[in-house]
Structures are given as C-alpha cells and as structure tokens.
Amino acid sequence: MQSVTLPASLDEAVAALTAMPAAVPVAGGTDLMAAVNAGLLRPAALVGLGRINEIRGWQYQDGHALLGAGLTHARMGRPDFAALIPALAAAARAAGPPQIRNAGTLGGNIASAAPTGDALPVLAALEAVLVIVGPGGLGDSGVARREIPVSHLLAGREMLRPGELIGFVRVPLLHAPQVFLKATGRTGPGRAVASVGLVLDPARRGVRCAIGAVAPMPLRPLEAEQWVASLIDWDGERGLAPEALEAFGEYVAAACVPDQGEPVAAGVLHLRRTVAVLARRALGRALSS
Numbered sequence: 001m002q003s004v005t006l007p008a009s010l011d012e013a014v015a016a017l018t019a020m021p022a023a024v025p026v027a028g029g030t031d032l033m034a035a036v037n038a039g040l041l042r043p044a045a046l047v048g049l050g051r052i053n054e055i056r057g058w059q060y061q062d063g064h065a066l067l068g069a070g071l072t073h074a075r076m077g078r079p080d081f082a083a084l085i086p087a088l089a090a091a092a093r094a095a096g097p098p099q100i101r102n103a104g105t106l107g108g109n110i111a112s113a114a115p116t117g118d119a120l121p122v123l124a125a126l127e128a129v130l131v132i133v134g135p136g137g138l139g140d141s142g143v144a145r146r147e148i149p150v151s152h153l154l155a156g157r158e159m160l161r162p163g164e165l166i167g168f169v170r171v172p173l174l175h176a177p178q179v180f181l182k183a184t185g186r187t188g189p190g191r192a193v194a195s196v197g198l199v200l201d202p203a204r205r206g207v208r209c210a211i212g213a214v215a216p217m218p219l220r221p222l223e224a225e226q227w228v229a230s231l232i233d234w235d236g237e238r239g240l241a242p243e244a245l246e247a248f249g250e251y252v253a254a255a256c257v258p259d260q261g262e263p264v265a266a267g268v269l270h271l272r273r274t275v276a277v278l279a280r281r282a283l284g285r286a287l288s289s
C-alpha cells in the first residue's frame with residue numbers, strides 16, 4: 001500500500017479520489033481491511049473518511065433526517081437516534097460484535113452492499129435516498145451532488161462513478177412504529193440468514209416491508225404490502241386478527257423465497273418459514289406499538 005490520505009471534508013475527499021484514480025475510500029475499515037487481510041484487495045492508496053466531521057452526525061431537513069455516511073452503528077444504536085428512526089437503530093444494534101459496531105459505518109454498509117447488511121432492508125423499506133458527492137461540479141469546490149434511491153444502487157441499476165462517495169442518506173421521519181428483526185444461524189451476534197425491515201406510514205396509509213439476506217439485495221413484497229395495508233383501520237385501532245398476520249407472513253415469504261422446482265428443497269422451506277415468522281412478528285409488533 002503506498003499512501004493514506006486523511007481529508008477533513010467531503011470536498012477534499014472527492015479531490016483526493018479524483019487526483020488518485022487508483023485510491024479506494026475507507027471509513028471504518030471493517031469490510032475493507034478484512035478483504036485486504038484475505039488477499040482479495042490490494043489498494044494502491046487509501047482515502048480515509050474518518051476525519052470528515054460533516055458526515056458523522058445528522059440534521060433535519062423538510063420532514064426528513066439527513067444522515068451522514070460516517071455514522072457508526074454504535075452511534076445509530078443510541079436512544080436519541082432510536083427515537084428518530086427506530087428500525088435503523090435496531091439494525092445498527094444487531095450489526096456484529098461491539099468492535100465492529102464501534103468502527104463500521106452506515107456508508108460502508110451500503111457501499112459494501114453485502115446481502116447480509118443489516119441496515120439495507122430498513123433503508124429499502126424507508127425508501128431512503130442517497131446523496132452522492134463526486135467530481136464535476138460547477139462551483140469553486142468542483143464537487144457535484146446527485147441523488148439516487150438506495151434501491152437503485154443495491155440493485156445495480158446505478159453505480160458509484162470514479163471519485164464519487166456516499167455523502168448522506170436521506171430518510172423520511174415517519175413518526176410511526178417501525179421494526180427490524182433478524183434471524184441468525186446461531187445464538188448471539190451473527191450475520192443474518194434472513195432479516196426484515198418494516199415501517200408503517202400512516203400519512204400514506206402504507207405498510208412497507210423489505211426482506212434482507214435471502215437475495216443479493218433486499219426484496220420488497222409489494223403486493224403483500226398493499227394487501228395488508230388495505231386491511232388496516234388507519235383511523236382506528238390499527239390491530240389485525242392473528243389469521244391476517246399469519247397470511248401476511250406467508251404472502252411475504254412466498255414472494256421473497258420462491259420455489260425452485262419440485263420437490264421444494266428442505267432449505268428453501270426452512271428459509272420460507274423463517275421469513276414468514278419474521279414478517280408476521282414484525283407487523284404484529286408494529287401494529288401493537
């Protein structure tokens with residue numbers, strides 16, 4: 001490795017990446033250094049994002065929170081953040097052991113785009129938007145901003161271009177119950193076998209749900225969302241009968257874990273069962289909160 005640059009602002013980071021096209025950005029380093037240590041990656045230079053204060057917190061903007069990409073999982077897990085975006089806080093608390101949560105960041109979780117990334121189904125359910133900074137702006141800084149839905153990046157419909165960074169993540173503040181649940185293959189912290197982010201959006205009379213870890217990107221069971229939202233009395237108690245919760249879980253599971261031929265493999269059945277239970281519980285908890 002030849003050099004490590006530590007810019008103090010996003011503009012400086014974009015300038016450094018533009019000046020050194022072979023350089024790779026690094027935030028907490030939890031994913032990147034694991035790849036380096038495994039011999040999968042040999043970056044010629046690194047641009048460290050850890051000193052950029054403007055992306056370590058959040059601010060309010062038109063009914064949304066503008067989250068800095070440098071927010072660590074540990075910071076997002078704290079009560080003040082949990083009061084704002086409870087499902088993202090729950091995902092952050094579930095993201096690996098403490099040393100990973102202390103270093104790992106929201107931006108790194110998104111850019112790594114691992115199927116097991118815990119923040120990702122929550123961001124998909126929230127329909128979060130990424131604010132991307134990169135070269136080519138007309139102002140003095142020479143830095144441009146563009147916005148893309150997080151789902152476009154995760155689905156590969158849009159990519160980060162050379163010199164670009166995830167600067168911020170815009171998330172709507174819904175002021176309604178939201179839930180993140182994760183099933184792991186063993187007891188204690190671990191990568192998700194399946195996860196669910198589920199949010200209620202009373203203003204749009206909507207239920208939005210995304211299933212993580214069962215596919216390369218979080219999956220939205222749109223028909224199941226619309227069906228169950230139509231059953232909810234949004235002006236009243238908001239509760240649902242156990243049979244309706246059960247049916248929602250099955251609907252989500254069938255959409256997200258399809259058959260792969262006959263007979264259906266035991267692993268597929270088990271995963272479908274897991275997803276059904278997660279989706280049912282998540283909706284039940286959201287409606288009873």
Ligand SMILES: Cc1cc2nc3c(=O)[nH]c(=O)nc-3n(C[C@H](O)[C@H](O)[C@H](O)COP(=O)(O)OP(=O)(O)OC[C@H]3O[C@@H](n4cnc5c(N)ncnc54)[C@H](O)[C@@H]3O)c2cc1C
Pocket residue numbers: 024025026027028029030031032033034049069070094095096097100103104105106107108109110111112116117118119160164165166167189190191192
């Ligand atoms: C033992 C272990 C357990 C883990 N458990 C979990 C878990 O349970 N759940 C989970 O979700 N994750 C888990 N992870 C993965 C990891 O901690 C997270 O994905 C973390 O959020 C990555 O953030 P980071 O800041 O460390 O990223 P880095 O390692 O610094 O970077 C990761 C990638 O993102 C790029 N990048 C970073 N920031 C930006 C940015 N702002 N703009 C553009 N590109 C950027 C880097 O160039 C690199 O390609 C685990 C990792 C380890 C090693």
